[in-house]
Amino acid sequence: MDLLVVGSGFFGLTVAERAAAAGRRVTVIDRRHHIGGNAYSEDEPVTGIEVHRYGAHLFHTSNPTVWEYANRFTTFTDYVHRVYTNHDGVVFPLPINLGTINQFFRAAHGPAAARALVHELAGEFDAKDAANLEEKGIALIGRPLYEAFIRDYTAKQWQTDPKDLPAEIISRLPVRYTYDNRYFNDTWEGLPTDGYTAWIERMADHPNIEVRLDTDFFDEAQPLNKRATVGQVPIVYTGPVDRYFDYIEGALSWRTLDFEQEVLETADFQGTSVMNYADADVPYTRIHEFKHFHPERADRYPADKTVIMREFSRFATRDDEPYYPVNTPDDRARLLAYRDLAAGEADVHFGGRLGTYQYLDMHMAIGSALSMWNNQLA
Numbered sequence: 001m002d003l004l005v006v007g008s009g010f011f012g013l014t015v016a017e018r019a020a021a022a023g024r025r026v027t028v029i030d031r032r033h034h035i036g037g038n039a040y041s042e043d044e045p046v047t048g049i050e051v052h053r054y055g056a057h058l059f060h061t062s063n064p065t066v067w068e069y070a071n072r073f074t075t076f077t078d079y080v081h082r083v084y085t086n087h088d089g090v091v092f093p094l095p096i097n098l099g100t101i102n103q104f105f106r107a108a109h110g111p112a113a114a115r116a117l118v119h120e121l122a123g124e125f126d127a128k129d130a131a132n133l134e135e136k137g138i139a140l141i142g143r144p145l146y147e148a149f150i151r152d153y154t155a156k157q158w159q160t161d162p163k164d165l166p167a168e169i170i171s172r173l174p175v176r177y178t179y180d181n182r183y184f185n186d187t188w189e190g191l192p193t194d195g196y197t198a199w200i201e202r203m204a205d206h207p208n209i210e211v212r213l214d215t216d217f218f219d220e221a222q223p224l225n226k227r228a229t230v231g232q233v234p235i236v237y238t239g240p241v242d243r244y245f246d247y248i249e250g251a252l253s254w255r256t257l258d259f260e261q262e263v264l265e266t267a268d269f270q271g272t273s274v275m276n277y278a279d280a281d282v283p284y285t286r287i288h289e290f291k292h293f294h295p296e297r298a299d300r301y302p303a304d305k306t307v308i309m310r311e312f313s314r315f316a317t318r319d320d321e322p323y324y325p326v327n328t329p330d331d332r333a334r335l336l337a338y339r340d341l342a343a344g345e346a347d348v349h350f351g352g353r354l355g356t357y358q359y360l361d362m363h364m365a366i367g368s369a370l371s372m373w374n375n376q377l378a
């Protein structure tokens with residue numbers, strides 16, 4: 001073995017694939033029973049509808065290198081992501097755009113009038129002086145839109161009143177003064193035609209790559225554990241950085257998600273793939289309906305059934321899946337300490353969203369893995 005990769009998400013698999021293509025023998029271990037990390041998907045057994053096991057994954061990028069690389073393993077559908085939100089029993093388009101504003105104020109403003117209205121409403125606070133997230137939100141888009149679309153949704157995401165959250169959590173709240181409600185602005189967007197798992201499996205399908213599942217790097221009962229391998233073979237580590245150092249500087253904080261999945265005996269539950277629930281009286285943040293991610297599979301998917309998944313957000317304990325970095329000032333101080341420790345680890349390369357404690361979209365994970373391969377490992 002020339003390289004050990006810990007974690008088979010997009011970061012680990014990209015490094016493994018590049019190394020294998022360059023003639024290195026690579027072993028990839030993952031503690032889960034499947035490869036692919038959080039992008040893993042599987043067919044719901046009753047309906048055959050592809051379900052994204054760790055939350056909805058939409059691929060989008062403006063990076064030509066990443067787009068070309070991804071297309072070596074999969075083609076993409078022409079799916080374009082759009083999100084709607086239910087507030088006070090009425091459905092509005094997101095991100096907040098001219099349609100949202102006119103529907104909310106029961107008006108027919110053009111772009112200039114809508115811009116002037118939001119500017120006037122936002123005058124209540126100066127964004128520079130905002131003492132908390134609530135004041136920042138009001139300073140950016142004005143109280144009515146903030147209270148309808150941001151306040152309770154944010155409170156549900158963070159289990160915290162936005163008055164008690166730091167203003168820095170949001171730097172901007174996008175408002176579009178057109179009717180464009182495309183969720184992403186990237187050059188390329190789509191879903192893998194044969195699903196995420198087929199894409200991921202093609203990346204790992206190389207004679208130089210050996211994958212070992214259900215294998216935890218910190219389990220000394222298995223041969224490729226930390227104690228046995230560090231210093232013996234180059235390692236790319238994509239697990240949590242604080243776990244690697246036994247939480248010596250304290251645990252980094254994360255939010256996690258709980259999912260409640262249901263098969264419904266109906267052709268179509270909500271008419272779209274993602275519906276947010278903006279208000280406090282609904283405990284979940286959103287509902288995904290997976291068949292809408294693949295309208296081109298209509299002839300394969302059942303006409304009388306659908307799969308929905310409600311998403312709930314909360315702070316993670318050490319036993320939960322870490323999803324989004326909380327990134328408090330304490331976390332940032334700890335991360336710096338862990339970076340110093342990581343720099344002192346001989347031939348261990350920390351990467352990916354867990355290894356660097358930052359939220360990375362798939363294209364960012366792939367892009368940074370390609371950079372690590374080119375600049376540090378090749």
Ligand code: FDA
Nearest residue numbers: 007009010011031037038055057058217239352353361362
């Ligand atoms: P990832 O978490 O995928 O992989 C890390 C792997 O390491 C895991 O398989 C884990 O089991 C393994 N591991 C950890 N500790 C280990 C140990 N001790 N021993 C062995 N293995 C270990 N992106 C995007 O572009 N569009 C989207 O719509 C979304 N949506 C989205 C929703 C949610 C809820 C989340 C949390 C994330 C997204 N993403 C996304 C981001 C996407 O999931 C992310 O870019 C990739 O997961 C990053 O890949 P990594 O390889 O860095 O981590």
